[in-house]
């Protein structure tokens with residue numbers, strides 16, 4: 001399946017005021033601007049609907065994602081949790097346009113579907129999406145600074161004064177100033193992770209995917225990174241989706257999604273670290289209520305609606 005067709009399962013709706021458009025870039029990502037019309041109303045920065053992903057075939061096939069419908073809300077910091085192997089990385093890769101879905105079940109409004117060609121997707125990713133990979137994915141032959149500047153290099157331009165100031169500030173916050181001339185193999189895991197974070201945030205992308213960004217950091221630097229991400233969404237309106245196994249990390253998020261066996265199993269608004277730790281014990285589902293519900297009480301309409309919204313299908317919006 002080519003990327004263009006794969007796009008049928010993905011709506012990568014990017015937002016911006018247009019001022020980020022670079023010389024010569026306008027025509028190229030016009031299709032992205034078109035999508036804004038259909039997705040602004042939804043307030044979503046990225047969305048997949050009825051997404052299925054299977055690795056391999058026949059007996060050895062693994063269904064990594066099973067009919068997942070979820071949107072990442074614009075300007076929100078969303079945490080994605082779930083057991084190892086539940087499909088978190090696969091979901092983020094597909095939402096970021098780095099991987100293609102296997103199949104998409106029916107039920108998607110045709111007007112919402114836009115397939116982007118390879119080139120459009122590449123340019124879109126470079127300009128609008130930042131990705132912090134679990135395995136860092138730094139270029140081994142480039143030093144730390146070269147890696148941080150790579151998105152600009154690939155875009156054929158130099159950082160503007162504002163962007164240079166932003167990079168300086170990231171380097172400062174992440175404490176990698178003394179390591180800028182070192183190559184990845186000369187850096188510890190935590191230092192490589194910080195370089196990867198600086199690289200992902202350097203262009204101030206509208207949408208940032210972070211796969212366990214604090215997994216290799218000590219708790220003090222982990223907190224700094226989480227502050228950085230939550231400030232980015234709160235003050236700069238960036239949309240952030242972060243996979244984490246850490247209840248404290250997830251407590252920085254506005255919303256906590258849980259995956260289980262390739263499905264969205266729970267969708268919670270902001271929770272404290274203690275609450276999240278408790279939810280993790282049950283795979284994301286709230287503990288069963290201890291008080292029995294009144295037997296024949298009529299259900300008020302509003303309660304019925306909010307009960308529905310608490311179901312996994314509520315993850316869509």
Ligand SMILES: Nc1ncnc2c1ncn2[C@@H]1O[C@H](COP(=O)(O)OP(=O)(O)O)[C@@H](O)[C@H]1O
Nearest residue numbers: 055056062064083084085086087088089090091
């Ligand atoms: N490239 C791949 N080839 C085969 N199976 C894969 C591949 N990537 C992931 N999987 C499988 O898909 C499932 C979901 O993986 P993943 O998305 O990495 O989960 P998570 O990030 O939640 O740990 C797992 O069963 C995993 O083994």
Ligand SMILES: [Mg+2]
Nearest residue numbers: 088089090134
């Ligand atoms: Mg993973």
